[in-house]
Amino acid sequence: MRFSPQFLDDLKARLSVSEVVGRRVKLKKAGREWKGLSPFQQEKTPSFFVNDEKQAWFDFSSGKNGSIFDFVMLTEGVDFPEAVERLAAMAGVALPVQTQESARQEQRRKSLYDVMELAANYFADNLASRAGARARGYLADRAIMPGTQVKFRLGYASNERYALKEYLGKHGVPVPDMIEAGLLSAGPDIPVPFDKFRDRVMFPITDLRGRVIAFGGRALEKDVAAKYLNSPETPLFHKGDNLYNHAPARKAAHDGGAVIVVEGYVDVIALVTAGFPATVAPLGTALTEAQLQHLWKMADEPILCFDGDRAGQKAAYRAADLALPHLKPGKSLRFALLPEGQDPDDLARAGGRLAVEEVIRAARPLADMLWAREAEGGMFATPERRAALEARINELSNGIRDEIVRKHYRQDLTDRLRAAFAPQGGFGGGYGGGFG
The missing domain is CATH 1.10.287 (Helix Hairpins)
Structure with missing residues (x-):
């Protein structure tokens, strides 16, 4: 059976190497890695190391190394398809049914990545142009400097109805691809599809491999129906399965950074700028079970940092209820509630790193939050x-x-x-x- 790169990547994202290896090897934390005795050689001094960030293991006594698939094949004596099957069962993921249609969809996803990359470059160029002056002013007001704008690949969608559509068309992208990527508004009641994002600051959303899969757009006008507009569900993007800034945050967490969860794009950027690079955010929804599992792969006790108002408190309680059934030994949450009327962006801009650290240090355990509510x-x-x-x-x-x-x-x-x-x-x- 042939497995798509997308499916294999999903398995590796769901299962950390230490989790898979830990079923057979007793591992101990060693700085940024895990270490244990080789499962392939008899030894008294550990020479077997696991690096979750690199998604790899290394056995210096035998010279073997590889991924979770290699480890299962070598330790359980199975071939690659059976190793994938066993890991899928461990992750609770159904095996894909290989058909001509699934192969077509995989090829389709590959082309959509290219479309999204083109769109991200277009938005970034727009922000740097004369047309993006107002958007640059908004970002400056939020203390998001040019270097940070480049780091997060921020952009601007102009107020023209067909600007992105025409740009992509000139690069050979068919209109159906633009629609499938979630870049155009289309439907039975729309005779001519048009740009979904207009007059908005654009925040690219990437997957764990750094590929652009969606966008969040912040309106510059005050009287629009939605201040924030996210990409719809597409073959590349399922908002409940992704986190904003996930890939950089995962690396920062591996390097020892505290994993902090906030509510919005600007909050993430503010905390990263203040010195908290392992900060992420859900994508326009309350925290989901899939996102919670991603967080627990980065840290044993991620810190949920919510706005200091009644809505923020409600969000904290919802997250507590979501997490409760899934708690495991050593895996929980902590909750940092901000001062009344402040969000993480306000806090970071007003008080910098020290103010954020003070709030983080005061984070309460999950049990405290439940008791407080009840x-x-x-x-x-x-x-x-x-x-x-x-x-x-x-x-x-x-x-x-x-x-x-x-x-x-x-x-x-x-x-x-x-x-x-x-x-x-x-x-x-x-x-x-x-x-x-």
Whole structure:
């Protein structure tokens, strides 16, 4: 069976090398790498190393090295297709069905990458031109300097209805390709497809290999229907599976940077500029399970940094609920809530790195966030209300799938309940009941 590069890349993105190797080799953290005893030679001093950033392992005692596919083939004695099958099962990914249609789609994706690269270059050239003066002014007001604009490949979509369409057409791109890439607005009620992004600052979104797969556009006019507009779902782009700044952040996390999750493109750029290069953001949606798994491959406890308002607090609680069933030993989240009325961009511009570090250091564990939502500020003076809180806490604990983590959460929350309902507790009145 032939597997597309896209499918193999997806498997490597979902499974870290240390995760695959760790099933057979006892690994210990060694700086930016992992080390262990060779599975191919008998040895007393570890000479086997795993580098998740490079997506590779190295065995200096035997001279062997390779990817997760090579490791499974060598340690389990299977050929490449079976190694892929076993790793797909480990990742919970269905094997692709090879048909003429799937081969056509793979070739189609390759051509769409070229289309998106052309579009990104066009937008970047626009930003640097006379037409991009207003967009450059907006970026300067947000303290995004020219060097940063180049680093993030920022651009500008002019206000003309067919500018990008005509540019791509001159480069031989068919209109159906432009539509499939999500660059044109089209449909039964649109006689002539036109540019989807107009008069917007453009933020290219890339995959883990650095290829442009989508765009986010920030409107310059105030009275538009959507301040931010993202690319639609395409063969290249599924917004719930990607993170903004994912590839650079993954490398920065490997180099020891704290993984921070914020809500928007400008927030990411502000924190990266302030010295936090492992910062990412979801793409116009609440955090998804797929994005959460990406984060846990970069760090054991990513820090979610939300705006200091009611909406930011709600987003934090949604993320806590999302993560709870998927917690595993050592894998959790921390939550950094900003001062009221501030977002990460405001904080970084006003106070720089030190202000951000202060907020990050004060990040609260997931268990604290759950307890705060359920108990802090509540009135529990009656047995019925205390019983309702206990029932809710038990419900949250029971939602954790991992048995070990569930046990410890149940104990932690039970201890909090006991302390809160003790005669000297802050809820008022005594409580002599037990918790199971």
